[in-house]
Amino acid sequence: MNKKRAIILHTVIVFSFFLVFLRLADLMILNHERLSEKAERQQMKVEDIQVRRGMIVDRRGRDLALNLELESLYCDPKLFEFDKRKITKLAAVISKEPGTILSKIQTEGRFSWVERKLDPVKAKRVKELNIKGLGFLTEAKRFYPKEELASHVIGAVGIDNQSLEGIEMTYDRFLKTAGGKVFFRRDASGKTLSSGANMEVTGSNVVLTIDEVLQRIVEKELDLAMSKWSARSASAIMMDPFTGEILALANRPAYNPNEIGKASNYEKRNRAITDCYEPGSTFKTIIGVAALEEKIVRTDSLFDVSKGSIEVGGKTIRDVHKNEILTFKEVIQKSSNVGTIMMGMKLGKEKIYKYAKLFGIGEKTGIDLPGEVSGWILPSEKWSGTSIGAISIGQEVAVTPLQMLRVYSAIANGGFLVRPHVVSGIISSKGSMVFSFKQKDSTQVISSRTAEIFKEILKSVVEEGGTGVSAAVDGNWVAGKTGTAQLVNPETKRYSKEKYVSSFIGFVPADDPKLAIIVVIYEPKGQIYGGIVAAPVFREIARQTLSYLDVPIEDDFKPEQAFLVSR
Amino acid sequence: MIRMGNHESVWVSISKFFLIFLLIMCVFCLVYVRSSVVSLEYGLGELQSIKAERLKEQKMLLAEKTSLLSFGKLESALKEKDGFTMPDRIKVIHVDERRHHMPYRVSLQRGHLAEP
Numbered sequence: 001m002n003k004k005r006a007i008i009l010h011t012v013i014v015f016s017f018f019l020v021f022l023r024l025a026d027l028m029i030l031n032h033e034r035l036s037e038k039a040e041r042q043q044m045k046v047e048d049i050q051v052r053r054g055m056i057v058d059r060r061g062r063d064l065a066l067n068l069e070l071e072s073l074y075c076d077p078k079l080f081e082f083d084k085r086k087i088t089k090l091a092a093v094i095s096k097e098p099g100t101i102l103s104k105i106q107t108e109g110r111f112s113w114v115e116r117k118l119d120p121v122k123a124k125r126v127k128e129l130n131i132k133g134l135g136f137l138t139e140a141k142r143f144y145p146k147e148e149l150a151s152h153v154i155g156a157v158g159i160d161n162q163s164l165e166g167i168e169m170t171y172d173r174f175l176k177t178a179g180g181k182v183f184f185r186r187d188a189s190g191k192t193l194s195s196g197a198n199m200e201v202t203g204s205n206v207v208l209t210i211d212e213v214l215q216r217i218v219e220k221e222l223d224l225a226m227s228k229w230s231a232r233s234a235s236a237i238m239m240d241p242f243t244g245e246i247l248a249l250a251n252r253p254a255y256n257p258n259e260i261g262k263a264s265n266y267e268k269r270n271r272a273i274t275d276c277y278e279p280g281s282t283f284k285t286i287i288g289v290a291a292l293e294e295k296i297v298r299t300d301s302l303f304d305v306s307k308g309s310i311e312v313g314g315k316t317i318r319d320v321h322k323n324e325i326l327t328f329k330e331v332i333q334k335s336s337n338v339g340t341i342m343m344g345m346k347l348g349k350e351k352i353y354k355y356a357k358l359f360g361i362g363e364k365t366g367i368d369l370p371g372e373v374s375g376w377i378l379p380s381e382k383w384s385g386t387s388i389g390a391i392s393i394g395q396e397v398a399v400t401p402l403q404m405l406r407v408y409s410a411i412a413n414g415g416f417l418v419r420p421h422v423v424s425g426i427i428s429s430k431g432s433m434v435f436s437f438k439q440k441d442s443t444q445v446i447s448s449r450t451a452e453i454f455k456e457i458l459k460s461v462v463e464e465g466g467t468g469v470s471a472a473v474d475g476n477w478v479a480g481k482t483g484t485a486q487l488v489n490p491e492t493k494r495y496s497k498e499k500y501v502s503s504f505i506g507f508v509p510a511d512d513p514k515l516a517i518i519v520v521i522y523e524p525k526g527q528i529y530g531g532i533v534a535a536p537v538f539r540e541i542a543r544q545t546l547s548y549l550d551v552p553i554e555d556d557f558k559p560e561q562a563f564l565v566s567r
Numbered sequence: 568m569i570r571m572g573n574h575e576s577v578w579v580s581i582s583k584f585f586l587i588f589l590l591i592m593c594v595f596c597l598v599y600v601r602s603s604v605v606s607l608e609y610g611l612g613e614l615q616s617i618k619a620e621r622l623k624e625q626k627m628l629l630a631e632k633t634s635l636l637s638f639g640k641l642e643s644a645l646k647e648k649d650g651f652t653m654p655d656r657i658k659v660i661h662v663d664e665r666r667h668h669m670p671y672r673v674s675l676q677r678g679h680l681a682e683p
Binding site for chain 1: 605608609610611612614615619622623626627629630633634637638639642653654655656657
């Protein structure tokens with residue numbers, strides 16, 4: 001009996017092992033491939049490597065654009081449980097109508113965004129609501145810590161970090177980088193094991209030529225001028241006249257790039273390079289330089305402007321203030337229309353056109369910012385009978401503030417036309433230099449002798465008797481020129497008697513220029529002249545900048561008599 | 568005829584026992600090492616997520632610091648609240664060093680140092 005039982009038990013055990021063996025063979029041999037694939041699918045989790053834009057810093061390494069990690073709220077409509085009370089609370093937290101939230105949730109599929117890039121406080125409050133079916137994903141948000149500062153240079157990005165404006169757009173290919181995917185192992189509870197991979201990649205950093213402090217000085221002074229003169233808009237640029245490095249570039253109105261969606265196109269316009277205006281008297285410099293270069297005049301050449309007006313092509317052009325006989329220098333110093341037109345007529349339209357083109361009028365400067373326009377000047381063969389008079393005094397020609405600043409920089413640096421730029425270098429996320437700006441051999445457009453002579457003439461504009469005395473800076477000689485131009489009334493198609501553009505362009509210290517600055521104020525109220533409206537803005541910007549840059553005082557300062565102890 | 572003594576069979580038995588013990592120990596060690604690696608991976612995964620959180624906080628704090636230290640905010644705070652002014656290179660103290668005896672003559676304007 002016992003033996004029989006032993007045989008049965010033995011058979012059952014052997015059979016059981018046989019069944020186990022068969023199952024193992026099924027799992028490990030027959031269905032191995034299918035099951036291992038299934039296991040792989042269950043155990044492996046794929047995640048995108050987070051792509052972050054590179055930072056934008058000023059010339060001294062101060063951050064101007066960086067990234068934040070914010071949480072975005074999404075919904076899985078299949079898991080979502082409608083609770084009116086909670087939805088109302090959610091709507092209050094994220095400042096949206098409950099209907100708007102529900103319209104986003106009631107969509108097909110398993111995923112829909114409810115609100116992107118919530119600030120941490122809001123995200124915490126939403127989490128506390130504990131609404132089933134809502135989840136969070138971390139996303140990078142571009143953050144501009146200086147807000148409006150240099151907004152027209154830096155630009156902005158959209159909700160998906162796509163470039164929209166400024167440097168963000170021009171240097172997008174360097175700032176952004178390619179991502180990729182990382183595979184994680186996870187257990188049955190969904191807990192992930194370390195992949196060991198770097199989950200974040202960052203693009204290259206862009207170093208600007210802009211200086212935050214100088215930019216702030218320029219913007220502060222523009223704001224004051226805007227409010228003082230109730231102007232419609234304003235632009236100012238500060239540039240190193242030898243290298244073409246833009247130290248500051250500002251426009252008013254401006255916008256906060258952190259809230260690009262709220263900014264109007266009017267605010268977003270970088271009018272320093274996208275808006276054309278008639279330069280008015282600041283254009284007389286080109287006529288004067290051309291006349292000197294062509295040896296048509298000498299500094300002591302005399303112009304009889306006592307009549308106070310001149311007729312060109314049947315049109316009479318007058319001086320603002322009546323003068324007697326003026327020297328060439330005085331024509332520029334006093335900004336005589338009649339004297340400059342006489343000079344222009346001596347030069348002839350071909351020469352005027354030639355020098356305008358040599359100075360880059362009607363052509364883009366090539367600045368590394370999007371949207372630059374070329375301005376225009378008609379070819380000399382298309383000029384009307386009055387054109388030679390109008391163009392000589394800066395009418396019938398359209399320029400951008402940057403183009404005019406480049407003209408004056410050429411006089412400041414001895415005759416070379418520089419290429420303005422706002423980026424000095426690009427540094428990879430690992431710290432190696434990817435690109436650094438190298439000024440190509442600049443074209444010499446006028447002789448250094450002419451530039452030197454004209455520098456002296458422009459100095460006289462800021463001295464007693466000149467139109468730009470308000471631009472004079474304590475401690476250094478300033479060279480510059482005022483400009484007042486009428487705007488065209490779009491209704492009458494004639495020059496408006498109320499709307500003007502006031503400007504001042506200059507460089508300082510005149511004999512060893514460190515800065516070239518242009519200030520353009522559009523439609524000031526109360527006063528219109530560049531010498532009254534724009535020149536004081538230049539003075540204030542230059543005064544603070546020279547202090548900041550520690551540019552030594554010149555004039556008659558004698559170091560053997562006194563020295564600086566402290567400040 | 569060679570006779571094998573009891574002594575030899577004892578050694579064989581010990582060796583067999585030792586080998587089996589070693590084999591079992593190896594299996595246990597393998598299982599132990601494997602489980603340790605998995606625990607380490609879990610630990611690393613957790614550390615990575617903590618690191619990500621900290622980095623997130625660091626980025627937020629850095630952004631806040633940069634924003635607070637912007638020249639515009641510093642300037643307005645120092646000027647309006649504490650009465651500071653920007654350095655002005657014109658406002659310097661001039662000291663007459665031609666006199667070699669104390670006290671030196673000091674003035675905010677160089678012209679004041681001229682001999683009468």
